Amino acid sequence: MSNRIRLRLGTVIAFALATVAAAIAAVALGNRRVEYEIQTHVDELLSDSEPRDGEFSRDDIEDLPAPVRRYFTHVLEDGQPHVQVVQLHQRGEFRLGGPDSEWRPLVADQYVTTRPPGFVWDASIDVLPRVPARVLDCYEGGDGVLRAWLLGAVPVASAGPSPEMNAGELLRYLAEAVWYPTALLPAQGVEWDAIDDRSARATLEHRDASASVVFHFDEHDEIERVTAERYRMEDERYESWTGHFRDYRERNGRRIPVEAEVGWGRPDDDERYWRATIDRIEHRPMGTNRQSDGEP
Template sequence: MPWLPWFVSTACALVLALVGITAFGQRRWAARVLALQRTLEAGRVDAGPAATALPTRYDARELDGLPAPVQRYFRTVLKDGQPIITAAWIDTEGRFSLSPTAAQWKPFAARQRVITRRPGFLWDARISMLPGVTVRVVDSYIAGRGLLRAAVQGLFSMAALQGDGEVARGEFMRWFAEAAWYPTALLPSQGTQWQAVDDRSARATAADGPIRLTLLFSFNDAGLISAFRAEARGAMVGRQMVMAPWEGSWSNYQAHDGVMVPCTGEVAWMRDGARRPYFVGAVTALKFECSP
């Protein structure tokens, strides 16, 4: 078999090339994420003069006048005197579909940095496509601007979307929907406005700069947030920004530092009359930073 030495040497060269590309891509990606994180942290106001106008502790008296399901929720997940959560690290694992129109599930692991004053987050994920082939995804809302970037091995771009307008609005909407992970951000004293719908749901409105949006939150028998929904959120389908209903569900609540938070969740688009989930994940680690 005279071809065997050639085959072995070619295979070794390809493996070495892949290893080198992967290592280079990881370093380059890590540098980009670090730069984004620095910008995110620079936008925090919880340590500056602007923070003095906001309470540093949850006071149950601020619930007076809120819709009944919202009052039940805060009394369930928070204890009176709970320090306000100003930042968090959230690690998640699960399945993610990169296709906007079909279920193409792949395993992922992600680390997310969140700040609540001013609102912002940075989601850094690894999605395993094939053995040795990983798509790196960063999703963020930083200083009023949105960013979504995906690259094979952290090098070869699959998607790049950033800016204000609907891009920023969609990313701020994600931050707001995920506030069940850092529930003091949903308090009226932190800027969230609540409007009654019925005994199991209420609308919440948040604003950051020129962006103002409203989500519908639903609550279960235990008084916990079980779902959220927006009637329109923008997403890129091909080269076009498409508006569609967007919703998610929360479950498996557990106590972290005395705060009840959901540890599993699912997020979906509503397209062509069908519900199309694209994220199913579980929290593997959660660490809060709170006001002093």
């Protein structure tokens, strides 16, 4: 090999190495920025939490619809403190396309406050083998926000805050309150309206957003399904949205479902896009030390 060829080859290799090093540095810098943004949302959510004394009493639910009374009596104990902060870990799958698309692995940490209502969902989804996307979905300070970054650094999606996003994220908070059931009590601002002996509508208002969800109860007086009309960004319109819950277990003295699925459409024909197991959850009651529980 001539000196000229070796020189050219060395230049090409040096350029390639410099390009790779620059790309790695850019991704690392992007990762730090994304981590900082997500942690800022978590910190602000928790710092805005308002400690208030309160405990569950059956006297407080006497005027609620019958299936709602039975539900609270089943999942809560008299004198149980109201939950202030929740931290949970999910492991499951997410579908990025339509009903024929492939399920991709997902892990997520979620932080929730009940006064005021809010949450931060920090997820990692493997969109391709060894190619993760970092996703932030949150309702914090009255604003609904969705952000996504490929490799945890390259922005690929951004939505909100907007009136539709704010209401949609408040709706998610209300639907997921089955994991922190004292948040569904009237003392937490939820209004209940009877529908029939196995369903009731819950409505929650916060700042300029309002959310309404129909809760469906099974023969064990547990919430098995939630339905609502929610704004879908891809179609720019409101569509039916359904959540399914099952496998109730006792966690920190509360009965909650540890398996769930969510989809667009009606219950008998919904396009499910998320399914997961709650493998760890911590309830921090108002005025008490933290409580945490995972798999037995």
